[in-house]
Amino acid sequence: MVDRVYNFSPGPATLPYEVLQQASKDVVNFKETGIGLIEISHRSKEFMAVADETESLLRELMEIPDNYKVLFLQGGASSQFFMIPMNLLSHGKKATYLNTGTWAKKAIKEAKLFGDIDVAFSSEEASFNKVPTQDEYTVDSASEFLYLVSNNTIYGTQFPEFPVTEKLLVSDMSSDILSRKIDVSKFGLIFAGAQKNMGPAGVTVVIIREDLLDRTPENTPTMLTYKTHADKGSMFNTPPCFAIYAVGEVLKWLKKLGGVAAMEEINKEKAGLLYDCIDGTDFYRGHAEKNSRSLMNITFNLPTPELEVQFVAEAATIGLNGLKGHRSIGGCRASIYNAFPREGVIKLVDFMKEFETKNKG
Ligand SMILES: *Cc1c(COP(=O)(O)O)cnc(C)c1O
DSSP states (O other), rough: OOOOEOOOOOOOOOOOOOHHHHHHHHHTSSSSSSOOOTSSSSHHHHHHHHHHHHHHHHHHHHHHTTTEEEEEEHHHHHHHHHHHHHHHHHHHHHHEOOOOOOSHHHHHHHHHHTSSSEEEEEGGTTTTOOOOOGGGOOOOOEEEEEEHHHSEETTTOSSSSSSOSSSEEEEEOOTTTSOOOOOOGSSSSEEEEEETTTTSSTOOEEEGGGGGGGGOOOOOOGGGGGHHHHHTTTOOOOOOHHHHHHHHHHHHHHTTTTTTHHHHHHHHHHHHHHHHHHTTTTEESSSOOOGBBBSSEEEOSSSSSSHHHHHHHHHHHEEEEOOOOOTTTSSEEEOOTTTTTTHHHHHHHHHHHHHHHHHHH
């Protein structure tokens, strides 16, 4: 095995080593076909089998009901910021958004191009340090849907539970899909860029309730219409073949590990180790309010920005990489998605204790 560092990058993020190894073989010679995986036709029976398996594994692991379509799209999670209102809102109609961070804010900006957007909650004044409980906002009765970001990657906050509403629920799950059990039937649409918790960059998964496919206005470009991709099994045009394959390999790994419920327990334990360390001292301060804490992105500060710079640099010298916080809030962030190994979290906790002892005034 090559010398691997512990990669705390927020995305693209660490992947299971066995997935990387398998991919490195398949890229050169896929299933003894004599053709590399990234050379093979997307309409070949070999690749069609890959795409089918990826979809059926995702359906199995997330228990996706039959009346939902699973789409593999390009354009990143960010393209969903406009595709959602473009397809689900005819011009002039309303939707409610919860402004819990940068990704929510970007989605709000795009949605405003298509409708009357009601921002029912914002934690921006408090540097997005929390997500709302349901009594902190009201959903306008004229709204078509309620949009929320399930896990706020940059700020390290996460909805511990989802709103209960009569409205369609639409959620960006880019940074916590497959990290915990969710009831898909409570949502109209779920989407996620693969590169945080599911695979490499290049594919965005959209899970959409079938009846919503008929809402799209006639004058919507073909490629930007969900139904185009739903009708053709994501093969209307060339799909991101390698990324779909790699997501499939990650899903096989997750299934072997016991599936989403088992993963959720592992994630709680891993994040708990870090939060216990943060709560056990005044030297480290968590950014997120306790009942909004993310199990995926742990954000914290040290007593001074100078110490934060030193912390990130020293950590890197012992193989703990990518701990610098996002430029919009500074501080430190440990992204510990599904594939991030527990041993790396332990190593970080040990380093944090040692760093505190050496540097507290
Ligand atoms: C990273 C991220 C995005 C943006 O993803 P792209 O694929 O780069 O467009 C959107 N939402 C959330 C929650 C993210 O973490």
